[in-house]
Amino acid sequence: MHLTYLSILALVTSSHALIRFGCSQLVVDRLDPLVEPGNAPSAHLHQIIGGNSFVPDMSPATHDPPAMSTCTTCQPADDFSNYWTASLYFRARNGTYKRVTQKGNSGFEGQNGGMTVYYMQNQLADYLQKAKVKAFQPGFRMLIGAPTASTKAEADKFPQLTYTCLQDPGTRFPETKEFPRKPCPAGIMVNLRFPTCWNGKDIDSPDHMAHMSYPANGTFESQGPCPSSHPVRMPQLMYEVIYETAPFNDASLWPEDGTQPFVYSFGDTTGYGNHGDYIFGWKDDALQTIMDEECYVGCTSMKTQIMDAMNACSVGRKVVEDIGDEDWIPALPGHVNATWTTASKTNVFRA
């Protein structure tokens, strides 16, 4: 099945909110205010979108993104949240690396890098979006995925962190837990869906995950109930990150032993370490207002800005180093060592 979101949009009838929007790149930097607050540099490189109050330390006690931001790279004018994931590299046969840039999704052509973000009440293709959700609260933050995951079993603890090998911009199936093992003509899409049940008290937790949970049984998509420990149903936050692999798709550039050549900035060559971070920063109750509107994508209570304004918002890099945008670099930023395991060498998808 090749269902594109553009064809979904054409079919839409409305009732309650699902929003899907583009966010341009804010900065690519070796910072991680959630896991390593204050560290500049952090251990590995990230690509960040959202409000321009992004700094190394974003403690909720001192940092209020909507009050401190003067612009956002996201289409909703009231969204000063920050969203980030680890950067991706291509390793050449000679062992040097180049960063793989991102590109806008279908419908967001012209966006400078960045990602696509969704907030939904029911599963993606449910145009009714009827279930009630409570929007995230000021200071809320969370993380999903484990950079240390190196086996499929470890990755499977996070059921909705996947890859799509884009044959064309509309490809959505299949999704895999591993990096694709062959060139993807229209790029690699990384899909990150966050857990949707909140404990109702904490805006964070020591591992940045324990205050959230997956449903007690079933899934968010099947409207599984939240567990009693985490009774509050929240919107499902989802990122789609599309990597422009076109400069690297020539088979003559790929390793001769069949190893796939992409590696995360934290050294993972399997893809199992897929992870994403979120710091909530919507102004006032803007997100709750949208989630209470009856709408599917075209939500009138979501104030938007034009793409030129999204692309014009950025912050400078705090960590000055060569991140491999122009040159091929001999090592990953931070001298992270790529680990080429058996898993990254298995041609699971090759006939």
Ligand SMILES: *[C@@H]1O[C@H](CO)[C@@H](O)[C@H](O)[C@H]1NC(C)=O
């Ligand atoms: C390493 O490989 C890349 C990609 O093929 C090439 O552009 C670059 O010049 C090579 N660098 C060296 C030092 O050979």
Ligand SMILES: *[C@@H]1O[C@H](CO)[C@@H](O)[C@H](O)[C@H]1NC(C)=O
């Ligand atoms: C999930 O739990 C609810 C409430 O305990 C129950 O009604 C429902 O049948 C369960 N669903 C599945 C798929 O097990």
Ligand SMILES: *[C@@H]1O[C@H](CO)[C@@H](O)[C@H](O)[C@H]1NC(C)=O
């Ligand atoms: C990578 O390996 C080299 C050589 O063993 C080592 O010097 C370096 O500290 C390692 N990098 C990290 C980030 O651990």
